[in-house]
Amino acid sequence: xxxxxxxxxxxxxxxxxxxxxxxxxxxxxxxxxxxxxxxxxxxxxxxxxxxxxxxxxxxxxxxxxxxxxxxxxxxxxxxxxxxxxxxxxxxxxxxxxxxxxxxxxxxxxxxxxxxxxxxxxxxxxxxxxxxxxxxxxxxxxxxxxxxxxxxxxxxxxxxxxxxxxxxxxxxxxxxxxxxxxxxxxxxxxxxxxxxxxxxxxxxxxxxxxxxxxxxxxxxxxxxxxxxxxxxxxxxxxxxxxxxxxxxxxxxxxxxxxxxxxxxxxxxxxxxxxxxxxxxxxxxxxxxxxxxxxxxxxxxxxxxxxxxxxxxxxxxxxxxxxxxxxxxxxxxxxxxxxxxxxxxxxxxxxxxxxxxxxxxxxxxxxxxxxxxxxxxxxxxxxxxxxxxxxxxxxxxxxxxxxxxxxxxxxxxxxxxxxxxxxx
Numbered sequence: 110x111x112x113x114x115x116x117x118x119x120x121x122x123x124x125x126x127x128x129x130x131x132x133x134x135x136x137x138x139x140x141x142x143x144x145x146x147x148x149x150x151x152x153x154x155x156x157x158x159x160x161x162x163x164x165x166x167x168x169x170x171x172x173x174x175x176x177x178x179x180x181x182x183x184x185x186x187x188x189x190x191x192x193x194x195x196x197x198x199x200x201x202x203x204x205x206x207x208x209x210x211x212x213x214x215x216x217x218x219x220x221x222x223x224x225x226x227x228x229x230x231x232x233x234x235x236x237x238x239x240x241x242x243x244x245x246x247x248x249x250x251x252x253x254x255x256x257x258x259x260x261x262x263x264x265x266x267x268x269x270x271x272x273x274x275x276x277x278x279x280x281x282x283x284x285x286x287x288x289x290x291x292x293x294x295x296x297x298x299x300x301x302x303x304x305x306x307x308x309x310x311x312x313x314x315x316x317x318x319x320x321x322x323x324x325x326x327x328x329x330x331x332x333x334x335x336x337x338x339x340x341x342x343x344x345x346x347x348x349x350x351x352x353x354x355x356x357x358x359x360x361x362x363x364x365x366x367x368x369x370x371x372x373x374x375x376x377x378x379x380x381x382x383x384x385x386x387x388x389x390x391x392x393x394x395x396x397x398x399x400x401x402x403x404x405x406x407x408x409x410x411x412x413x414x415x416x417x418x419x420x421x422x423x424x425x426x427x428x429x430x431x432x433x434x435x436x437x438x439x440x441x442x443x444x445x446x447x448x449x450x451x452x453x454x455x456x457x458x459x460x461x462x463x464x465x466x467x468x469x470x471x472x473x474x475x476x477x478x479x480x481x482x483x484x485x486x487x488x489x490x491x492x493x494x495x496x497x498x499x500x501x502x503x504x505x506x507x508x509x510x511x512x513x514x515x516x517x518x519x520x521x522x523x524x525x526x527x528x529x530x531x
Contacts (some may be wrong), residue, residue, distance in 0.1 A: 117300045119528070120377040121201025121365030123193040123314075124472045127163040127358055127459040131196055136476045138458070139484050140505070144342035145459040146356050151320045152226075159334045161341040163358020163460030164320060165189070175275035182261040183271060184222045185359070189465075190268040190316030191275060193361035197312060198276055201365035202377060205277070213278035214308035216299045217363075218291025218315030218464035219265035223323045228256045268316050272363075280308045289428070289461065290388075290516045291315050292362070292468035293524035297386035299366045309371055314468035316361035328357055333432055346488035347429030347454035348436050348496040355430050356460030362468035379531040381475055384511060385414035391521040398434055401442045403523035404515065408446045411513065411525045419447040422527075423510030424483045424501065426474040428517055429454025430461060439517070440496035447513065453477075453501045457487035467516040467524065474512045478530055483508050 124131065127145025128138035138145065146163050154160040170188035171177060173195045183191070194215075231254035236246040261267065266284040273282050281302050285291045292315025299313035319328070328334060335354035337344040345356040372379055387410035391403040412418065425447060428439055431454075443452065455470040456462075462469050477484040482505035489502035510529070517523040 115304055116369040117303050117366055117383045118369045118372050119364050119380045119383065119475065120367055120372050121197040121203070122380060122472055122475060123196030123198070123200060124362045124469060125165065125168070125189050125193045126360040126362070126469055127165050130168070130192070132200065132476060135473070136480065139473060139476070142485070142487060144487055145358070146341045146344055148341060149320070152322050154325065157325065157329050159329050159338065161338055161344060161356065162320060163356055163360070163462065165359055179271065182258050184262045185318040185320065186219065186222050186316050187268045187271050189318060189359065189361035190217060190363065191271050193314065193316060193363040194272040194275065194312050197363040197365050203310070203365065207375065208310045210277045210279045212280050212309040213276065214280040214299065214302050214311040215269045215273045215278050215282045216285070216295040216302070216311060216313045217269040217272070218285050218295045218468065219268050220286070220317040220319065220464040222263040222265060223321040224256070224259050224263055226322050228259065272312060276312065278312065286464070287522050288518040288520065289463060289466040290518050290522045290524045291464035292466065293514065293516050293526055294388055296364065296468070296526055297388055297524065300383055300386050303366060303368055309367060311366045312363055313366055314361065314363035315465040317463035317465040318359035319357045319463055320359050335431065343488050345431045345457050345460050347427065347431045347457050347486055348440060348452070348493060348498060348500050349489045350491040350493035352431045352433065352436065355432055358460035358462045360459060360462045360465045360469050362465060362472040364468065381478060381528040381530060384527040384529050385411040386526045387411045387414065388522070388524045390523070393521045398438055398519065399517070399521045401438050403521055404439065404442050404517045405446055407523045407525035408442070408513070408515065411527050415511070415527045417511065417527065419450055421510055422447065422450045422513050423508050424451040424453055424474070424512060426470055426512055426514040427452050427454045428515055429456050429486070431456060437495045440498045444497045449499060451483055451501050451506060452498045453484050454486045455484060457489070467514065471514045471526070471528070474514065475528060477505065478508055478512060478528070481508050482506060
């Protein structure tokens with residue numbers, strides 16, 4: 110395969126996020142500095158210590174469905190993913206019959222999916238004995254009362270399944286379940302599928318909704334969330350000296366990837382070229398931060414693969430979780446291996462979107478690349494000496510080169526990707 114055939118390009122982008130649905134709405138919010146973090150309304154959070162999130166207001170999945178009957182077996186995560194995939198497909202100007210269905214793949218990052226509380230109530234009640242929940246009854250009495258199609262809703266791979274059905278994608282199909290690293294890992298796998306000739310078009314990205322009451326109680330108990338409840342828009346502040354915790358959110362971003370030769374042959378719009386991808390891990394230490402060795406390794410690997418130096422980069426799309434420890438570790442790794450490169454942290458607009466994080470954050474940077482600017486980081490007002498990185502803030506900065514996108518998690522996984530202008 111020649112160089113043009115090995116070069117993978119992005120020809121479509123679909124985004125469903127707390128700051129907008131679709132490219133135009135999302136970018137308008139970025140330019141306006143409009144946060145998507147708001148008061149929770151998908152369920153009643155009264156009595157819980159944290160009541161704000163990066164929630165998508167008034168999302169209606171019906172216009173994006175291939176069959177409205179499928180809605181009854183779609184969790185909110187799946188609805189968001191299907192919507193983003195449809196937007197990406199249309200953005201890439203793909204039409205039925207243009208690509209052999211056997212050569213269309215789907216690779217998605219996904220999180221754990223919960224059943225709606227009302228549908229689970231009967232199962233839990235069947236497991237109560239003298240006012241106490243008896244887990245030993247769950248496999249018998251609990252399941253007897255469960256909704257028959259529950260498993261078709263909560264399996265993480267159902268997002269990719271519904272997307273493949275909607276677009277008649279019969280090629281490779283996979284789901285990656287690695288927290289915030291998931292969607293960058295999905296993009297890496299999509300690139301490999303195309304380079305190996307196993308597919309001609311791949312829909313890749315991530316979708317997640319962490320707005321379920323079950324998950325929310327768990328998030329509150331685990332801690333680490335911002336306590337800035339009186340001002341939701343100011344709660345997520347990556348690398349700022351006054352950051353006090355992360356903000357959870359929901360969203361989806363899907364990209365259409367194909368070989369540059371195929372995209373040029375059909376005269377498709379090219380949003381960016383993927384120059385390199387990398388992934389790594391380091392030993393997991395329960396209750397402790399990683400040392401940052403995996404993050405450092407993927408940064409070195411993508412630069413080497415892309416044959417770039419730090420000075421060649423336009424900006425870094427950072428993980429930027431907005432906790433004291435995580436941001437400090439990340440900033441120190443960045444300063445050591447890619448010093449003085451401008452840094453932006455899109456989580457400041459919508460929070461931590463779990464498995465959809467990497468793709469949604471990359472989508473914001475990619476839109477900036479299209480418009481010739483680096484998106485700013487919201488709520489960055491006071492530099493932190495422990496985070497010695499040049500954070501883009503206030504207003505967009507002029508873009509001048511490739512994007513280095515990174516994600517990592519506390520389990521020790523890390524992923525990186527470099528995207529260059531067309």
